[in-house]
Amino acid sequence: MSEKVYNIDDLQNINVEGEKYIILQIGPSHPGSGHMRLKVWLDGDIIVKVDPDIGFVHRTSEWLSERREWIKAVPIVERIMLPDTVHANLAYVLTVEKLLGIEPPPRAQYLRSLVAEINRITSHLYGIGIFGIFLGSSTVYMWAFGDREPFIDLMEMLTGARITTSYIIPGGVRWDLPNGFKERAETVLQYMERRLKDYEDIWVKNPVVQARTINVGTLKKEDAIRLGVVGPNLRASGVYYDTRKHHPYAAYSNLDFEVPTMKNGDSYDRLLIRVEEIKQSIKLIRQILKDIPEGKIIADQIYNQLNPVMKKNYEEKKRVMFPAFMIHMRPPAGEASAKVEAGRGEIFFYIKSTGDKYPYRFRWVTPSFRNLPYFTHVTVGHRLADLPTIYGSIDYFPPEADR
Amino acid sequence: MSEVRKPRDPLTGHVKALAKGFKYLVEPNRMTLDYPAETMKLPPNYRGFFTVDDKKCIGCSMCEMVCPPEAITMVPRIIGEGGKTIPAPEGEKEVKGPKRTKRPVVNWGKCIFCYFCVDVCPVDAFIPTQVHDLAFEKDSEYRPSYEDYLKPPEEPYKNSKKVISKADLKRGVSYEPAP
Ligand code: SF4
Ligand code: SF4
Numbered sequence: 325m326s327e328k329v330y331n332i333d334d335l336q337n338i339n340v341e342g343e344k345y346i347i348l349q350i351g352p353s354h355p356g357s358g359h360m361r362l363k364v365w366l367d368g369d370i371i372v373k374v375d376p377d378i379g380f381v382h383r384t385s386e387w388l389s390e391r392r393e394w395i396k397a398v399p400i401v402e403r404i405m406l407p408d409t410v411h412a413n414l415a416y417v418l419t420v421e422k423l424l425g426i427e428p429p430p431r432a433q434y435l436r437s438l439v440a441e442i443n444r445i446t447s448h449l450y451g452i453g454i455f456g457i458f459l460g461s462s463t464v465y466m467w468a469f470g471d472r473e474p475f476i477d478l479m480e481m482l483t484g485a486r487i488t489t490s491y492i493i494p495g496g497v498r499w500d501l502p503n504g505f506k507e508r509a510e511t512v513l514q515y516m517e518r519r520l521k522d523y524e525d526i527w528v529k530n531p532v533v534q535a536r537t538i539n540v541g542t543l544k545k546e547d548a549i550r551l552g553v554v555g556p557n558l559r560a561s562g563v564y565y566d567t568r569k570h571h572p573y574a575a576y577s578n579l580d581f582e583v584p585t586m587k588n589g590d591s592y593d594r595l596l597i598r599v600e601e602i603k604q605s606i607k608l609i610r611q612i613l614k615d616i617p618e619g620k621i622i623a624d625q626i627y628n629q630l631n632p633v634m635k636k637n638y639e640e641k642k643r644v645m646f647p648a649f650m651i652h653m654r655p656p657a658g659e660a661s662a663k664v665e666a667g668r669g670e671i672f673f674y675i676k677s678t679g680d681k682y683p684y685r686f687r688w689v690t691p692s693f694r695n696l697p698y699f700t701h702v703t704v705g706h707r708l709a710d711l712p713t714i715y716g717s718i719d720y721f722p723p724e725a726d727r
Numbered sequence: 728m729s730e731v732r733k734p735r736d737p738l739t740g741h742v743k744a745l746a747k748g749f750k751y752l753v754e755p756n757r758m759t760l761d762y763p764a765e766t767m768k769l770p771p772n773y774r775g776f777f778t779v780d781d782k783k784c785i786g787c788s789m790c791e792m793v794c795p796p797e798a799i800t801m802v803p804r805i806i807g808e809g810g811k812t813i814p815a816p817e818g819e820k821e822v823k824g825p826k827r828t829k830r831p832v833v834n835w836g837k838c839i840f841c842y843f844c845v846d847v848c849p850v851d852a853f854i855p856t857q858v859h860d861l862a863f864e865k866d867s868e869y870r871p872s873y874e875d876y877l878k879p880p881e882e883p884y885k886n887s888k889k890v891i892s893k894a895d896l897k898r899g900v901s902y903e904p905a906p
Contacts, residue, residue, distance in 0.1 A: 386777070396795040399841050463748070473758055474899045477892055485773040490841045498846070499772055511894035519899075526745040533739035538734065586861040633851050651793045 326382070345372055352380050356715050357454050358722030362699065369708045376699040384727040389686040394420060395493070395650045397686065400487050405690060405724045407450040410443040410479075411666035413492045415688070419673040420494050420575055423655035426623050430575070432496035434616040435482075437575040439491055440664075441605045441612070442479055445516070446472045447603075447667025448556075448598040451719035455595060458529065458716030459536055464527045471519055474512040481505060493650070496622035500642035506613050513606050520599065528599060536593035541702045541714035544589060551697040555669020557718055560597045561589030567665035578615070581608050591717035598719070605671035654679055660682055668719050692725035758900040760892075763884040768891050768905040769857040774840045776858045776880035779831055783852035786828035790844035790853075798837035799844060801829040802873045832876045835861075836869035858882050 352362035359380035365373040385404050389397035396557040401416045411717045414436055421428070429438075453468030481502055483489035493497055527533060543553070548561035558565060568576040584600035588592035596682040620627060622644045629647035630638065637643050657679040664671045669691025676685035697720045703711055735743075760767065769775070791799040831844070841848050845853040858880040862871050888904065895901035 392795070394792075395793065395843065399795045399839055458729060471899060472759055474894055475902060477850055477894070480773065481770050484770070484774045484842065485840065488839065488841070490843070502770065502772070508894045511896055512899070515894070515899050518896075522747055522751075525743045527744075529735045529740060530744045531735060531737040533732045534740070534742075631849055633849065637851060644846070645851070646793065646843065648789065648847075648849075649842075651789065 338646060342511075345622075350443075350711075352377070356458065356712075356722075357720065358724075360722040362711070362715075364703075364708070364711065366708060371703050371706050371708060371711065374699045374703045374711075376696060378693075378696070378722065379726050381723045383723070385727045386623075386686045386688070389640055390683055393644075393651055393681060394653050394683060396657065397683070398490050398493070399488065401688070402490060402528075404727050405666065405688075405721075406487065407721065408443060408447045408667045408724070409488055410439045411664050411671060412690075413490065414440060414574070415662055415664035415666070415671040415673045417492045417494055418664065419660050420673050422660035423658060423675065423677050424494060424653070425656075426495050428496045428623050429620045430617045431500075431619045432621045432623075433575040434612050435497045435501070435621060436492055437579065438612045439479065439482065439489065439497075439615075440574065441608045442475050444667045445602050445605045446475045446479075448602050449475075450594070451667070452598055454719070455716035458712040459533065461527065461533075462552065464523070465524070474515060476489055478505070478509055483509065493644070493646070494653070495626035496620070496644060498644050500621050501616070503644075509609060509613060513609060516561075516602070518608060519568065520602065524600065528595065533595075534592060536710075536713055537595060537717065538590060539588075540587060540591045540706065540710050541594075541698070541717060542590040543698065543702050547701065548589060548609060551701060553697060554691050554694045555665070555667075556597045556601060557594055557669065557695055557698070559584065560586045560593040562587050566727050567663050567670050571663055573662070573664060575612065579608055579611055581611075585608075585646070594717040594719075631657060652681075654681060668692055668721065669694060688727065690724045690727060692721045693727070695720055696723060696725060734903045756898045758898055760890070760902060763887050765888045765890050765902065766860075766882075767902075768885050768889045769859070771857070773857045773859070774842045775856050776834060776835070776861060777833075777845060777855040778841075778877055778879055780852045780854055781830065781877060783850050784830055784848075785850055785852075786830060787849060788831075789847050789849060789862050790831050793843045793847045794838075795841060795843065796839055797839045798834045798839075799831045800834065802832050804828050804873065830873055832871060832873050834870045835863065836866075854879070856880055860884075 345367055348364040348366055349361060350364060352359050355362060361377040361380070363375040363377060364371055383404065385400050389400055397416055398413055401412040405412040449468040449472045452467045456468065458466030458484050458619060479489060484503060485489040543561050545562045548558050548563055562585055564583060566587050566672040569583050581604050584597060584604065586597055626647060626649065629649050630645060634645040634647070637645055656676045657677055659674070659675045659676045661672065671691060672689045674687040675683050678684040695718050702726060703714055788801050791801050806828055845855055856879065860883055861880060890902035891905045893901050893903055
């Protein structure tokens with residue numbers, strides 16, 4: 325940090341055309357984990373101001389979803405949050421279920437939590453890997469991306485697709501646990517626990533990493549609350565808030581887990597919190613697989629509409645087919661909202677229905693968008709070389725923010 | 728959490744990191760699949776290319792309606808006797824006189840393999856396969872004709888070694904010959 329104090333609210337000082345500051349354009353072609361541009365004003369190599377220019381990967385997910393049948397929004401929202409598809413899918417379906425007044429059966433709730441936790445681990449590993457490459461360590465990048473693989477294989481076994489699972493549908497889920505899933509999951513979890521110890525030696529407690537991240541990009545607790553950042557980044561600043569605990573959905577109210585928090589709110593804490601959350605997710609997956617109740621995986625309202633061929637498929641292959649209701653559903657007029665704790669933070673959904681074939685208003689806020697203040701507020705006063713550290717540590721994903 | 732955060736003293740830290748790196752240098756935990764010499768046998772519910780059973784399909788267009796990227800086109804089809812364009816297939820003798828109906832064709836350039844169509848079909852007429860690695864040379868191959876669409880997708884690298892992935896305590900994922 326420089327000695328000089330820059331007041332970020334007093335931006336008039338910055339003479340855009342003047343020669344006092346160097347303006348550096350970072351991006352827009354994929355400066356990190358997606359297309360965005362960072363406009364950086366530099367005094368020597370001290371950052372005076374950062375203006376994140378977002379929207380390069382805006383894909384009109386809201387507009388598209390307002391012009392399609394309700395079920396067709398599932399793949400759309402998934403493609404926005406690619407490393408974190410299950411949570412987007414879940415948040416949307418929870419909102420639609422509130423409108424429809426359907427409650428999924430307990431087994432489906434547990435299965436939702438199960439895929440969500442598997443997805444949280446892959447999302448955090450993705451974040452840790454990207455952070456690694458930002459700091460110049462291709463080792464941890466390869467390791468983290470490689471270690472996503474066993475978990476993605478689990479998702480593939482359960483849902484039939486590696487990333488874009490489209491697994492959660494209004495009323496329940498599409499497939500039941502396949503044979504041998506529990507044993508395989510247990511092996512994968514034990515493998516990951518052992519690997520986390522290796523990560524500690526080679527990456528988390530590596531003196532180089534500590535030197536580059538400790539006290540870099542600190543966001544104090546009060547500021548974190550004031551700026552409205554979410555997810556692991558918020559908890560790294562010491563705020564005890566997790567949607568899974570405070571507004572439980574799926575099976576989380578029956579599950580026992582901790583919400584790790586840190587004190588300092590610097591880049592190092594944001595790395596540590598992700599490692600701690602992976603440990604919690606491992607604990608959660610074990611618990612879910614132990615406690616998962618028997619029973620239907622789809623709500624009775626949907627099950628009763630299945631025709632005999634579909635019912636036979638359900639009994640034999642544990643596969644839920646779609647009744648015509650899925651195409652023609654018209655949730656009653658009204659508004660609904662839902663919140664879900666995704667890997668990077670809280671997703672918020674708001675949908676207004678007029679009882680029509682399409683949603684009338686489709687609105688969602690993704691966690692990366694809400695973590696945007698990090699660029700403007702915590703970078704100021706740091707050296708330019710610290711910018712990748714801060715960018716990497718907040719696990720920012722431009723396609724997700726732009727929606 | 729303060730004990731997690733405590734900086735490691737640099738000497739121990741570097742030595743531990745190097746030792747771990749060296750360990751993996753000598754004993755790497757590779758999970759690479761030697762594609763295409765080895766190809767995977769995927770789980771039975773894996774969502775790959777699929778075709779439709781011409782005899783089962785009733786031409787209801789539900790699959791076309793549910794497809795999120797609108798990849799399915801319904802093509803006209805005449806079944807039964809007197810069919811001019813396409814001769815009537817076996818097993819449909821009971822249909823008297825030509826009957827106009829429709830059949831789905833998937834545009835592979837648009838399909839996202841969500842399997843909504845497969846699941847919505849009231850007679851379960853789609854035939855899913857686990858073939859996922861097809862490449863198309865020409866634009867027209869993306870949009871097959873109905874006759875081409877009926878052919879089951881041909882797996883590339885038929886002579887490759889078939890393996891299945893397995894969770895492995897040491898390597899995360901390992902591959903062993905498929906049974
Ligand atoms: S799998 Fe999905 S995208 Fe492909 S044709 Fe079927 S419904 Fe359409
Ligand atoms: S939903 Fe099934 S029966 Fe109906 S048109 Fe499609 S393939 Fe044929």
